[in-house]
Amino acid sequence: MARTTAAVAVMALGISAGAMLAEEMVLVPYWQSLPASEFLRWFAANEPRLVAFYGPLEVAAVAFTLLATVTHAVRRRRGTGWLVLASVLVIGVLAVYPMYFQAVNARFVAGAIDASEVATELARWRTWQWLRVSLGVGAFIAAVAALLRAPAERRTRRS
Numbered sequence: 001m002a003r004t005t006a007a008v009a010v011m012a013l014g015i016s017a018g019a020m021l022a023e024e025m026v027l028v029p030y031w032q033s034l035p036a037s038e039f040l041r042w043f044a045a046n047e048p049r050l051v052a053f054y055g056p057l058e059v060a061a062v063a064f065t066l067l068a069t070v071t072h073a074v075r076r077r078r079g080t081g082w083l084v085l086a087s088v089l090v091i092g093v094l095a096v097y098p099m100y101f102q103a104v105n106a107r108f109v110a111g112a113i114d115a116s117e118v119a120t121e122l123a124r125w126r127t128w129q130w131l132r133v134s135l136g137v138g139a140f141i142a143a144v145a146a147l148l149r150a151p152a153e154r155r156t157r158r159s
Contacts, residue, residue: 002071006083006147009061009068013090013143016061017136019054020093024129032122036115039122043108058094061136065090065143072146079146086146089139093132100128 031039069083104121107113113121 002068002075002077003147005064005068005071006079006143009064009083009086010140010143010147012057012061012064013086013136013140016057016090016093017133017140019057020129020133020136023050023054024126024133028122028126028129032119032126036118039118040108040111040113040115043105044111047105047109058090061139062087062090062094065139068143068146079149082142082146082149086139086142089135089142092135093139096128096132096135101125 031043034042065083065087069080069087071077072080072083104125107121
């Protein structure tokens with residue numbers, strides 16, 4: 001059970017980190033290529049989709065990682081420390097949202113930012129996104145380390 005929960009956490013963390021990296025490498029350069037007014041229109045129209053896509057991925061990554069951490073801790077499995085680290089890092093991914101993204105995304109959606117400030121704010125957005133990507137990738141790596149540390153579970157046959 002512990003190894004299975006760790007494997008599911010690894011998958012959830014990998015998908016979440018990969019999605020954040022794709023946002024950073026594909027969407028942000030696209031946004032930066034648009035004129036400010038066009039970007040603001042695009043963002044206002046698509047922000048609900050972004051939240052609907054990324055929100056559940058990130059929440060699932062946290063939930064599965066915490067479940068794996070608790071399961072490993074209760075069973076006193078090797079690799080628990082790595083899962084604790086993964087949990088802290090993936091919670092950090094969620095914590096960054098209200099620290100920066102929530103307010104700036106709301107400004108973009110409402111068009112409450114001067115067009116001359118959009119490029120500067122997108123550069124700042126990108127820096128914060130790299131922080132989230134780094135935390136997510138770090139959590140993924142830590143969970144992989146936990147999975148590699150945990151011995152294979154033995155099944156006993158009952159007759």
